[in-house]
Amino acid sequence: MFGRKSNAADPRPQSAVSSGVGIAGLVGLASWILIARQYGMDGPYSALAACAACGLPMVIWSLLSDKVHLRASTGIDWKNPNPLKETFDISVVKLAGLWATWGMIACVYCIGRWYWTGQYQFSMEMMETIAPWLLLVSVPYVLMMDRYFIEPRDGAWHLGQFLIGAGDKKRGGEYDREQIFHHLRAWAVKGFFLAFMISIVPGGFGDLIRLDIAELANNPAAIAFWLIIAMFVVDVQFATVGYLLTMKPLDAHIRTANPYLGGWVAALLCYPPFAMMYPGGPLHYEVDIAKWDYWLQGHETLLWIWGGILVALTAIYAWATVAFGLRFSNLTHRGILTHGPYAWTKHPAYVAKNTYWWLSAMPFLTVSGNYVDMIRNAALLAAVSGIYYWRAKTEEKHLLSDPVYKEYAEWMDRNAPIPRAINWAKRKIGWWTPEQGREHELGPELEPAE
Template sequence: MLTFPRHKRRMPSQADSCPRSAVSHGVGLSGLAGLGLWTLVARHFGMNGPNAGLAAILACGLPMVLWSLLVDKVHRNPSTGIDWQGPPRAWRAVLDISLVKIAGLWATWMGIAIFYCLARWYWTGNYRFSMNLFMDAAPWLVLFSIPYVVWLDRRLVDPKDATYAFGLWVIGGAAGKPDMAQVADHARAWAVKGFFLAFMLSIVPGNFASVVDWRFDHVFANPVNLAAFLIAVMFMVDVCMATVGYLLTCKPLDSHIRSANPALAGWLAALICYPPFVLMGGGGPLDYHAGGAEWDVWTQGHTLLQWLLGGWLVLLTAVYAWATVVFGIRFSNLTHRGILTHGPYRWTRHPAYLSKNLFWWFSALPFLTVSGSLTDMVRNCAMLAVTNAVYYWRARTEEAHLLSDPHYRAYSEWMDRNGPVPRLVAWATGRGRTAPVPQPAE
């Protein structure tokens, strides 16, 4: 039980305050403002092409970087592992280390490039856009990595990190024996970035164009169109913010990957939710749309019901997008990049998963079928329930990964005591009272 000295006694509500979040509110809000401003400019001038989508990432990311550095001063956080106080090491003193790290970094990129070449889906459809971007950026990344690594190593408290261990493993021989645990950490972190960044970049242009192309006379024609437009806006926000998160994984911004989930179950649960492995898509084994129709079909002719159900779906999507916005520049699947405790994460540990799964039930209405088939109805409900179970599985594997961090344990315990959703679940399932609130010492 936590105690406080008599001269610092507080009220119980103050004593049980939520642990501090690793990210401030201002980071995500600044990115949201930049993205909103650029979207208005793009709509005004009719800019709906792929380059406009890329500009949206810049408009979203740049304000967040500036806020992080100038307001939050994240580069001063001890968790960066960077020493800004003393003079930097001489470049000759770190050159050997830096060369090993550069070798490891280039080998990593080469391995990802080979994987892209072998996986045919990366050269069709929207993925081709990502591949073209990577090919254009590759020479510049190779050149820039040399001064960046040397500059950073001169300031790092311990420059022999996971990238260094991977470089040793690549070079082999007399260079030294690598720490294989760090080698695995490096490989997992870059596997996450390589897989998800290609996907996120591939869907940015389409999501941005889906917002820019809407005509306002069409938007306000009926409640269904208005709901569809607002949902498209929030999906665009989610995609752009998440893409920035995958791009900006670096120590000077304190947004580096602390660890990637080492559990195979965590990877399986995540990968089956994304192309090309997605199981919930049309025709997939967990497809829950057979013989069904979306909510707008079932609400035709019922304007009030359209307003109510459309508003509820917009609200759920807003929570989903908000859960990404509050990450700022740190969004990423399967990784630990700091513990969030603000925004919708004060309500539940997994606001994005909760809102997303509720959205699917109310948008697809799987218990109704245009085919009139009882079999379709039962199958659709069962498949969506299994999909919900997959996301519950994802949530539990993520928690198991993060529980190694004492900050997450403190947050998780606070959430059990104070989180509205965990308390509601505890009450509904009859699990009894939650953990006791820490009280001041008598």
């Protein structure tokens, strides 16, 4: 019903990331987990070492196999470096803009009280440790790379020009305020989400290292629980590496950060301190509920099936992050993915995550039997899912400015199982007429769905 006779005449657009990158990262991460379990290294620094074990193989694969540093999208010409004397002044101004940006992020960290409590304290400790070294290394890095950039005057340079009073380009000056806004948005994303990712790296990793496998014997719920933790460890490790390695030589830089306020609001509502679905928040949907294993206890076959489904959903969620390789990041465009789960749906992580929540929390059941709580919990989780739908739409709005994503989205409507199923359902209920959707959904060379 949703398939097509042949894809030969309509190949999937090429992905910006190869499958080998993610596989290399998985091998490195799994190797470190085995070493850490062998020697009982379950602390936060071992968790950070796991990021290195995950990221280093991906960097090596990207450079040696995919040769990402040679792509035109990096904006780098390695064969024709400019003399240092020609780029030195540019680099000085850029460093001024870069350091000012880091100073603003540091001020936000200082002002935000949540950064100095709970799990965030580990992030701040790491930031304080690395800050002097980052300042030191940035000087030779910027001086060297500016010699190879085709256009070294990036957003940091424009911010530096603003700081030295060079004047707005629209008024005959030097700096372009749009470049500055792009630069600040990109670093706001990195500053906000990197602190969060580092804060949650130790938790799941430590639990996984301390796991006593003997305790899982013949307990389907416990096996599912620990496999789910393992999948989340994979997700967190890959995501953290993605935020750390936002670099042009790896072609993993931020092309654009989402310029739409709605996109930022939708994303930030899902993360502390703005998250609305956490305990105490207006969308907290876990009042008087018990998890899936409570309701299915005594039914071993159902426990195995239900647990297997939850593990599969979490694996898809982790796979969606692994597919990014070095490029995971919220609210940014760092290259268009078309492989792995992104060949099935444009938002595999959101689909998997929200389905998991419904099946795991079962908000429509309460231990008290209170129908009001059942209705309220289900309605609030529906609102949470609605926020993720909103996120998906704002992300698409942002990415559609890139012709590559537009081509990918149109290919997905013609070929991918989930978009085709949705479009088929829309036609059946009259939400999508052939006149409105034929060109976008099927394409001129395709036969209609049966």
